[in-house]
Amino acid sequence: MEKKNLDWSNLGFGYMKTDKRFVANFKDGAWDDGVITEDDKVVISECAGVLQYAQTCFEGMKAYTTQDGHVVIFRPDMNAERMANSCRRLEMPIYPEDKFVEAVAKTVKANDAWVPPFGSGASLYIRPYMFGSNPVIGVKPADEYQFRILVTPVGPYFKGGAKPLTIKVSDFDRAAPHGTGHIKAGLNYAMSLHAIVTAHEEGYAENMYLDPATRTKVEETGGANFIFVTKDGKVVTPKSDSILPSITRRSLIYVAKEYLGLEVEEREVLFDEVKDFAECGLCGTAAVISPVGKIVNHGEEICFPSGMEKMGPTIQKLYDTLTGIQMGKIEAPKGWIYTVE
Numbered sequence: 001m002e003k004k005n006l007d008w009s010n011l012g013f014g015y016m017k018t019d020k021r022f023v024a025n026f027k028d029g030a031w032d033d034g035v036i037t038e039d040d041k042v043v044i045s046e047c048a049g050v051l052q053y054a055q056t057c058f059e060g061m062k063a064y065t066t067q068d069g070h071v072v073i074f075r076p077d078m079n080a081e082r083m084a085n086s087c088r089r090l091e092m093p094i095y096p097e098d099k100f101v102e103a104v105a106k107t108v109k110a111n112d113a114w115v116p117p118f119g120s121g122a123s124l125y126i127r128p129y130m131f132g133s134n135p136v137i138g139v140k141p142a143d144e145y146q147f148r149i150l151v152t153p154v155g156p157y158f159k160g161g162a163k164p165l166t167i168k169v170s171d172f173d174r175a176a177p178h179g180t181g182h183i184k185a186g187l188n189y190a191m192s193l194h195a196i197v198t199a200h201e202e203g204y205a206e207n208m209y210l211d212p213a214t215r216t217k218v219e220e221t222g223g224a225n226f227i228f229v230t231k232d233g234k235v236v237t238p239k240s241d242s243i244l245p246s247i248t249r250r251s252l253i254y255v256a257k258e259y260l261g262l263e264v265e266e267r268e269v270l271f272d273e274v275k276d277f278a279e280c281g282l283c284g285t286a287a288v289i290s291p292v293g294k295i296v297n298h299g300e301e302i303c304f305p306s307g308m309e310k311m312g313p314t315i316q317k318l319y320d321t322l323t324g325i326q327m328g329k330i331e332a333p334k335g336w337i338y339t340v341e
Contacts (some may be wrong), residue, residue: 001112004153008120011155013286018151020110022103025133026093026145034103034147036110042146049132049142056186057086058129060285061247063108063151063340065118066328073108073126073338074326076101078247083128086183091141092130101338104128107149108340114153118327121156125285157287162319164293164308165282167221169271170195170207174222174242177213181242188244192222206282208295210271211240218269221282225249227289228269229279229314231305235262236277238269248283248322254333255321262314275302279312289319 017040024034049055059079066072080100087094095103104126108115116122128149132142172195175181180188192207199207208226211217218226218238225246228236235256237249256262274280280292293308294301306312311319324330325337 003115003117004113006116006153008116008122008153009155011116011122011153013154013157014152016152018111018114018153020107021151022107022147022149024095024103024147026147027143031093031095031099031147034099036106040150042148044131044133044146045135047135047137049134049136052136053132053139054185054187054190055090055092055132055136055142056130057083057090057092057184058127058186059083059184061104061126062285062326063115063124063126064326064328065115067118068328069118070328071108071112071115071340072326072328073104073340075247075251075336076104076338077335078250079104079128082184082245082247083130086185087130089180089183090185092132093145095130095147100128103147103149105338105340107151111151112340114151116153122153124151125154126151157290162287162289162291162311164291164304164306164310165205166203166294166296166308167206167208167282167292168199168202168204169295169297170199170209172207172209173212174207174209174219175212177211177242179242181219181240182244184244189222196222204296211242216270216272218271218274219243223286224282224284224290226269227252227281227283227315227318228274228277229312231276231278233262233314235264235314235318236269237264237266239266240268246284248285248288251336252283252289252318252322255318255325258333259321259330260317271297278304279306279315280304281311281315281318288322289315291315 080097134144
């Protein structure tokens with residue numbers, strides 16, 4: 001299929017309507033077969049469960065063109081599993097995990113002309129999502145749901161290189177103890193909007209959220225997990241029941257251990273020890289790793305030795321290795337790369 005005539009190397013990270021999307025409906029206790037459609041409009045009742053009680057969850061992943069010309073998706077089975085867990089917590093019907101992966105692949109294949117070419121620095125962002133679609137006025141789960149997948153070509157998260165970010169310690173809580181912080185629910189992101197707008201107005205790129213119970217331990221940002229490197233080269237990631245289990249973070253941990261031979265710790269990280277780390281990054285689908293150069297806590301600055309000009313050496317190695325795997329330059333662990341036939 002002939003590629004779209006786009007300036008692939010200068011795409012931003014935003015939504016662009018593509019040709020096709022996948023839609024499936026849950027009614028009378030069962031999912032229909034789902035279809036690929038050109039219709040990008042969602043028509044639901046004014047009293048739909050998603051509009052009244054925010055009963056919705058989503059996923060995010062990417063498809064790439066590899067060095068040898070194949071279109072691949074990075075670990076979609078992990079997204080399927082995480083969405084199933086989100087649905088269980090929100091009392092939503094699970095879209096079967098094998099059918100989830102099939103639907104993602106069908107949607108990517110139907111939009112092959114929109115998959116950026118290798119070497120452009122761009123990728124095809126994939127957004128599966130589900131929501132309660134029938135009228136709900138009493139506080140209860142919906143009876144009917146719609147599962148959809150849209151795709152959109154996106155440019156690299158960073159323009160002109162990954163410059164380290166300055167972030168702040170937030171006065172807000174991202175999630176409640178025993179709440180929904182561990183799932184990818186739309187309501188979690190709605191809660192973070194005021195905090196991120198406030199941070200941006202104050203000149204910061206992101207927020208560091210502490211644990212809501214004691215406010216002494218590092219959790220995550222509004223949309224990414226933390227990864228730290230000690231001065232002796234050990235990789236440390238915070239562990240908490242209210243942190244979203246990032247697929248990128250879990251992949252980076254594997255890469256650190258198995259590809260780079262680094263020691264890794266997944267544990268509670270006290271905020272008081274952050275000042276002693278050599279490097280800090282935020283990891284997620286959009287940028288893989290965003291380096292952090294400075295954290296500000298009510299005027300007190302923590303400046304990492306890796307500086308404000310470039311990624312630290314260990315985070316750079318992690319970034320290069322994982323992106324090399326995603327783009328087909330480095331052999332991937334078994335099952336990590338799904339090739340769209």
